[in-house]
Amino acid sequence: MAVRTGGEILVANLVAQRVTHAFGVPGESYLAVLDALHDVRDQLPFVICRQEGGATYTAEAYGKLTGRPGVVFVTRGPGATNAAVGIHTAAQDSTPLVAFVGQIGSDTVDREAFQEIDYRRMYGSVAKWVAQIDRAGRIPEYVAHAFRIAMSGRPGPVVLALPEDMLTSSAEVADAPYVEGTAAAPARDDVLRAEAMLRTAVRPLVIVGGSRWDAAARAALARFADASQLPVACAFRHQDLFANRHPLYAGDVGIGINPRLAARVRDADVLLVIGERLGETTTSGYTLLDVPLPKQALLHVHPDALELGRVYQPALAIAATPGAFIAAIDPHASRPAAAQTIAASAHADYDAWRAPRPVPGDVDLWTIVQWLDERLPADAVLTNGAGNYATWVHRVFRYGAGRRQLAPYSGAMGYGVPSAVAAKIVHPERVVVSWNGDGCYMMNGQELATAVQYDARVVFVVIDNGMYGTIRMHQERHYPARVYGTDLVNPDFAQLARAYGAHGETIARTDEFAPAFERAVLAGRPALLHVRVDPQAVTMTTTLAALREQGFAARST
Numbered sequence: 001m002a003v004r005t006g007g008e009i010l011v012a013n014l015v016a017q018r019v020t021h022a023f024g025v026p027g028e029s030y031l032a033v034l035d036a037l038h039d040v041r042d043q044l045p046f047v048i049c050r051q052e053g054g055a056t057y058t059a060e061a062y063g064k065l066t067g068r069p070g071v072v073f074v075t076r077g078p079g080a081t082n083a084a085v086g087i088h089t090a091a092q093d094s095t096p097l098v099a100f101v102g103q104i105g106s107d108t109v110d111r112e113a114f115q116e117i118d119y120r121r122m123y124g125s126v127a128k129w130v131a132q133i134d135r136a137g138r139i140p141e142y143v144a145h146a147f148r149i150a151m152s153g154r155p156g157p158v159v160l161a162l163p164e165d166m167l168t169s170s171a172e173v174a175d176a177p178y179v180e181g182t183a184a185a186p187a188r189d190d191v192l193r194a195e196a197m198l199r200t201a202v203r204p205l206v207i208v209g210g211s212r213w214d215a216a217a218r219a220a221l222a223r224f225a226d227a228s229q230l231p232v233a234c235a236f237r238h239q240d241l242f243a244n245r246h247p248l249y250a251g252d253v254g255i256g257i258n259p260r261l262a263a264r265v266r267d268a269d270v271l272l273v274i275g276e277r278l279g280e281t282t283t284s285g286y287t288l289l290d291v292p293l294p295k296q297a298l299l300h301v302h303p304d305a306l307e308l309g310r311v312y313q314p315a316l317a318i319a320a321t322p323g324a325f326i327a328a329i330d331p332h333a334s335r336p337a338a339a340q341t342i343a344a345s346a347h348a349d350y351d352a353w354r355a356p357r358p359v360p361g362d363v364d365l366w367t368i369v370q371w372l373d374e375r376l377p378a379d380a381v382l383t384n385g386a387g388n389y390a391t392w393v394h395r396v397f398r399y400g401a402g403r404r405q406l407a408p409y410s411g412a413m414g415y416g417v418p419s420a421v422a423a424k425i426v427h428p429e430r431v432v433v434s435w436n437g438d439g440c441y442m443m444n445g446q447e448l449a450t451a452v453q454y455d456a457r458v459v460f461v462v463i464d465n466g467m468y469g470t471i472r473m474h475q476e477r478h479y480p481a482r483v484y485g486t487d488l489v490n491p492d493f494a495q496l497a498r499a500y501g502a503h504g505e506t507i508a509r510t511d512e513f514a515p516a517f518e519r520a521v522l523a524g525r526p527a528l529l530h531v532r533v534d535p536q537a538v539t540m541t542t543t544l545a546a547l548r549e550q551g552f553a554a555r556s557t
């Protein structure tokens, strides 16, 4: 066995976990790792980003896309603090992530040395596990454990700190084997009870969400739905788990939910929830189900036993991965008598919900997203961050059956740019559209340079209403006509994109979008479409002026 440095052992163990890309921003704290990465640059490229928040988001998106942990390297202190947004997002989104953070040498620890942070305390309440590798000979053990924790049960982020002197020290140790997330399968009796509950249901609904859905589980869900004829809704920002064009699709249970779907969830007699935690955004702020005992008979399937009964006490709690549960349940034995009628009316409600409404101004996002829905291929990836601008894609675009949605369940701004860069790097053959607000774009717009550097030909769209529109909306509702802290003076985004070496165009009218999009796809480099919208069109269905009036009316009552 060869003597290797900590840096070499670490990189060899990432190769052993079949990591295909690592993301990060370099730091002098982990030069030994960079040196080892140099040797495997063709097999495991290190994608350098421009800010650790962007880097950690790219790694998080890799985790969403592949089901395997995204790997990010950041330096100690300031690198670690910049990375926090991606680690929090991985936690809330249940995404496997392993973040390697530089650490000062062990000879100066606890003096508050230059850039010293105790990561166990800093990340203690956010990450799934935080540890520090103090001996090079134990790297294989820590890496294998980190990967397994990140993927098992409810997936999430693991932070591993790397003391500088540990990385340059040497050891003689074997690499750890490839690990997978631990499987969890349902008990036979529970499956039979689930089938009986569904079979006798009068107003059943399936809600799917969470992570740990691989291609086989998605395909199995489609077969289960077809044979059982149960209507299927997707949880907040998990709209790609079921084909939205499918006649059994009932819509998404998220922020700004279709009131008819909300009523369907509330009035369901049996609710089969697979993979989803039933978090605040999926339950309309904990109002769709009663806490702690829902009126609906709740059949809750989640890969992590600790999530079952956390808020809602289920009629039947099953700790299983989505794939294992769906493989075990017999769809024919689960089919309720009136299944087809229920599903047909649920899908009709969804179709009506996504039909266009009039908006003020020369740019109509309803029409633009409808056009994208028809135009984009069946395997397109659409990313976004947080803000009202995202509601158009959530409500009008149809995901699923290969069409992927990368969007933060955590509601974190700045996700749309880096996640799209990751998607294009992982899947260069797919069309990737990054959908951003002007506020959201500016949070990680620097990663446009990463897209240019790695020739990641994403089409970035920036919806520019000159404000943090979502907050302005709340402001007008609660403090009408007292606009403060929400206006933005923006750059010329198209010109900015050209300065980065990308293709850039500005769109001021609805009919300019389609030809500009086609030019962007054919530009032969990353492209940015700067879409100027009327600030009055602050939501899909109401205007700033109307919100202000409602705000005043609410005050006078």
Ligand SMILES: Cc1ncc(C[n+]2csc(CCOP(=O)(O)OP(=O)(O)O)c2C)c(N)n1
Binding pocket: 386, 387, 388, 389, 390, 411, 412, 413, 414, 436, 437, 438, 439, 440, 441, 465, 467, 468, 469, 470, 471
């Ligand atoms: C990192 C982060 N910071 C702040 C917020 C609070 N926030 C939610 S939406 C929003 C405004 C988004 O602005 P923009 O991207 O321009 O979209 P718009 O609402 O105008 O459509 C803000 C500030 C957040 N969700 N995440």
Ligand SMILES: [Mg+2]
Binding pocket: 387, 437, 438, 439, 463, 464, 465, 466, 467, 468, 469
């Ligand atoms: Mg905006």
